[in-house]
Amino acid sequence: MSTEPEFRPGLEDIPAAKSAVSFLDGKxxxxxxxxxxxxxxAKESCFEEVAWLLIKGDLPSQKQLxxxxxxxxxxxxxxxxxxxxxxxxxxxxxxxxxLHASVAxxxxxxxxxxxxxxxxxxxxxxxxxxALPTLVTAFARTxxxxxxxxxxxxxxxxxxxxxxxxxxxxxxxxxxxxxACLILHAEHxxxxxxxxxxxxxSTLASPYQTIASAIGSLSGPLHGGANExxxxxxxxxxxxxxxxxxxxxKRAADPKYKxxxxxxxxxxxxxxxxxxxQEIAEHAFSESCxxxxxxxxxxxxxxxxxxxxxxxxxxxxxxxxxxxxQSLGIPTDVFTPIFAIARVAGWLAHWTEQLxxxxxxxxxxxxxxxxxxxxxxxxxxx
Ligand code: COA
Numbered sequence: 001m002s003t004e005p006e007f008r009p010g011l012e013d014i015p016a017a018k019s020a021v022s023f024l025d026g027k028x029x030x031x032x033x034x035x036x037x038x039x040x041x042a043k044e045s046c047f048e049e050v051a052w053l054l055i056k057g058d059l060p061s062q063k064q065l066x067x068x069x070x071x072x073x074x075x076x077x078x079x080x081x082x083x084x085x086x087x088x089x090x091x092x093x094x095x096x097x098x099l100h101a102s103v104a105x106x107x108x109x110x111x112x113x114x115x116x117x118x119x120x121x122x123x124x125x126x127x128x129x130x131a132l133p134t135l136v137t138a139f140a141r142t143x144x145x146x147x148x149x150x151x152x153x154x155x156x157x158x159x160x161x162x163x164x165x166x167x168x169x170x171x172x173x174x175x176x177x178x179x180a181c182l183i184l185h186a187e188h189x190x191x192x193x194x195x196x197x198x199x200x201x202s203t204l205a206s207p208y209q210t211i212a213s214a215i216g217s218l219s220g221p222l223h224g225g226a227n228e229x230x231x232x233x234x235x236x237x238x239x240x241x242x243x244x245x246x247x248x249x250k251r252a253a254d255p256k257y258k259x260x261x262x263x264x265x266x267x268x269x270x271x272x273x274x275x276x277x278q279e280i281a282e283h284a285f286s287e288s289c290x291x292x293x294x295x296x297x298x299x300x301x302x303x304x305x306x307x308x309x310x311x312x313x314x315x316x317x318x319x320x321x322x323x324x325x326q327s328l329g330i331p332t333d334v335f336t337p338i339f340a341i342a343r344v345a346g347w348l349a350h351w352t353e354q355l356x357x358x359x360x361x362x363x364x365x366x367x368x369x370x371x372x373x374x375x376x377x378x379x380x381x382x
Pocket of ligand 1: 221224256257259266311313316317
């Protein structure tokens with residue numbers, strides 16, 4: 001009888017950690033951060049409070065939140081040489097690549113020789129949360145020839161990000177939408193980028209390397225990159241009346257064609273975050289001035305439900321986030337960096353949790369290659 005362990009591609013259903021950071025029930029579309037439903041947090045909380053909740057485990061007191069908020073504002077600015085580095089990056093490069101490189105570079109200005117000191121780890125966590133918007137906006141501005149704007153300490157996290165990106169203060173409504181989007185994207189159990197952060201973190205690499213690795217993982221079109229691809233797809237379709245012929249054509253050419261923004265390893269119903277994002281979009285656009293991309297998305301959701309619904313494939317978080325970001329005037333390729341600005345809180349929560357009793361990840365493989373092959377010197381090979 002074979003003793004070979006069962007191989008599960010994509011590690012489906014295999015627990016990689018015990019974690020108290022969040023809870024997900026994919027059949028009931030239930031997502032909780034430290035026990036609190038994400039819909040409630042998106043309405044009632046702010047990103048700063050959610051970041052504390054995720055990392056520390058409980059809601060902060062008023063004093064703790066005020067101090068945390070103050071400490072974050074102190075850590076937003078980046079060194080002028082890091083700005084110079086960002087200015088040297090190719091203007092046509094992808095902002096996720098720029099973010100990946102600049103987070104690793106940020107760590108060179110604040111070296112973490114060990115991760116043994118919880119006080120220093122907390123400091124690095126705050127710096128990463130605070131500086132990510134600065135890094136994202138520095139590249140977004142400099143690549144189009146605009147001056148990099150310094151952060152403003154009189155604005156909260158979401159408002160300051162919008163200001164650094166656009167040069168304008170957001171209206172209260174825009175600030176609230178952005179803040180809710182950050183909350184909705186802040187954490188999501190053992191997804192690919194969180195697993196990446198855990199694997200890198202398990203080697204006791206620095207928090208900057210840990211977060212840079214996670215950013216690389218998030219950039220892929222099967223993960224965070226799907227928000228950008230989803231909007232591009234709605235634009236390619238060209239309008240709600242073209243949805244049926246577009247999808248029928250794609251499926252005829254490739255029966256396994258993947259619609260961007262649909263499907264999820266865990267959710268078998270519509271993602272709770274997609275529902276909240278759609279509510280935000282409904283609120284933002286009155287029926288008479290709905291953008292074509294949004295009308296197209298609604299029609300695609302409806303038509304796709306008849307085809308993929310029986311398989312449990314419904315909109316995920318990336319389906320509606322792009323139309324919301326577009327309505328705020330955010331460039332398409334900055335959508336995934338916004339995901340990173342939010343998810344850094346979840347990554348750091350998992351990293352902090354894992355450092356207690358850390359053990360390096362070192363899974364097994366099922367070897368299927370040749371063995372015992374004789375080495376043939378180069379001159380003897382044809
Ligand atoms: N459109 C059409 N069919 C899809 C689909 C989609 N977006 N997502 C999954 N499916 C189908 C697959 O073709 C497969 O069908 P089969 O059983 O007939 O072979 C089945 O559903 C399982 O898909 P699989 O790719 O194995 O699921 P997964 O758990 O490995 O992947 C995702 C999950 C999210 C990567 C996948 O759903 C996907 O690629 N979605 C599009 C990208 C996206 O929106 N990513 C953001 C995730 S938040």
